[in-house]
Amino acid sequence: MENYMKLEIAAIGENESFARSAVAAxxxxxxxxxxxxxxxxxxxxxxxxxxxVHAYEGEDAQKSILIECRIExxxxxxxxxxxxxxxxxxxxxxxxxxxxxFTTLEDEERSGMGFTIMQTFMTEFSVASEPGKGTKIVMMKxxxx
Amino acid sequence: xxxxxxxxxxxxxxxxEGEVDEHGAGELRLAADRKIDEHAGADKAVFDLGKVSFMxxxxxxxxxxxxxKLRRYGIPSYVSxxxxxxxxxxxxxxxxxxxxxx
Numbered sequence: 001m002e003n004y005m006k007l008e009i010a011a012i013g014e015n016e017s018f019a020r021s022a023v024a025a026x027x028x029x030x031x032x033x034x035x036x037x038x039x040x041x042x043x044x045x046x047x048x049x050x051x052x053v054h055a056y057e058g059e060d061a062q063k064s065i066l067i068e069c070r071i072e073x074x075x076x077x078x079x080x081x082x083x084x085x086x087x088x089x090x091x092x093x094x095x096x097x098x099x100x101x102f103t104t105l106e107d108e109e110r111s112g113m114g115f116t117i118m119q120t121f122m123t124e125f126s127v128a129s130e131p132g133k134g135t136k137i138v139m140m141k142x143x144x145x
Numbered sequence: 146x147x148x149x150x151x152x153x154x155x156x157x158x159x160x161x162e163g164e165v166d167e168h169g170a171g172e173l174r175l176a177a178d179r180k181i182d183e184h185a186g187a188d189k190a191v192f193d194l195g196k197v198s199f200m201x202x203x204x205x206x207x208x209x210x211x212x213x214k215l216r217r218y219g220i221p222s223y224v225s226x227x228x229x230x231x232x233x234x235x236x237x238x239x240x241x242x243x244x245x246x247x
Contacts, residue, residue: 013168020199038199038230045201049167109174111205113238120237 003029004070011052011063011086019067020044023082026069030078030143039121040080040141046114047084047137054104055088055135063088077145079123083138090131098127148173150180155188157181157220159211162196165204177211185218191247195226204231205238212243223247 005026009015020041027040048065056063066085072078091097098119103112119125122139129135146169147162159177181190192208194200208224215222222244227235235241 016166016168017164035229038233041199042201042230042234045166045199049201049203053167109170109206109210111202111209111238113202113205113234117202117234117237121233 002071002073004068007067007069009065009067011056011065011088013052015065016045016048016052019048019065023067023069026071027080027141027143029071030073030080031145032080032141032143036141036143040082043118043121043139043141044082044084046117047139050114050137051084051086051088051135053110055086055090057089078143080141080143081138082140083136085134085136087134090133090135091127091129092131094127094129146173148176148180150177150184152184152187157184157187157190158193159190160193160196162198164199165197165207166199166201167203170203170207173207174210177207178214181211181214181218181220185220187218187220190215190220190222192222192224192244193226194224194228194231197228197231200231200234202234202238204234205240208235208240208244 007022023044024037024041051065068083070081096102098115100116101112103110123142124140126138146164149160151158212222224244225247
C-alpha cells in the first residue's frame with residue numbers, strides 16, 4: 001500500500017514551520033536530495049501562509065487547513081503528492097492571483113510570489129478555488145532516484 | 146529567527162539567522178528598521194544571510210521593504226553569504242537587480 005498522511009491544523013502562524021517540517025519528514029521515505037526537500041518545504045510554506053494570510057482574513061469561524069500527502073514509489077525514484085485545502089473566502093480571480101508579483105495586500109510587504117514559487121519549485125501545480133467556499137492547492141514533486 | 150546588526154567602518158551588517166517566514170516577519174521588520182534608523186549614517190548596508198536555514202517569499206518582501214527604507218537614507222544595500230536554497234528564491238524574484246550580491 002502507498003503511504004499517505006492527513007494533517008488538519010489551525011490556520012495560525014505558529015503552524016507554518018510545523019506544517020512544512022511535517023511534510024518534509026513524511027517525504028524522507030522517498031530519499032529526496034536536500035534541494036528537492038527544500039523545494040517541497042518552500043512550496044508548502046507558501047501554500048500554508050496563503051491560507052493564514054488570505055483565506056481566513058477577517059473571519060472568526062473555525063480556521064483550519066487540511067494537508068494531505070501521498071507517496072508514490074516508482075521503479076526508479078518516486079513522487080510526493082500534496083493537497084492543501086482551506087475553507088476560507090476563496091480566490092475571486094485565480095488567473096490574476098497566479099501572476100508573478102500580484103498581491104492584494106500591497107502595503108504589508110507581500111511579494112506576490114507565493115504561487116510563482118509553488119509553480120516553479122514543484123513538478124506539477126494546480127489550484128481550484130470557489131469564492132466563499134475555499135481553495136485547494138494540488139502539487140506533485142518528482143523525486144529522482 | 147534571530148536578528149543582529151553591527152556597523153564596521155561605515156558598513157552596516159544586518160545579520161539574519163534561522164527561519165524566515167510570515168510568522169516571524171513582523172518582529173524581524175521592526176528589529177531591522179530600528180537598527181537602520183540607529184545607523185542612518187552608514188555608507189552601505191549588507192544583509193548577511195549566511196545563517197538563514199529557511200526562507201520563503203516572506204524574505205523577498207522583507208528585503209525589498211528594507212531596501213526602500215535604506216534608499217531613503219541614501220544607503221545602498223547588498224546581500225552576502227546566500228546559500229543555494231535562498232539563492233533560488235531571490236534569483237526567481239529578481240531581488241538582485243535592486244540588492245546585488247557581494
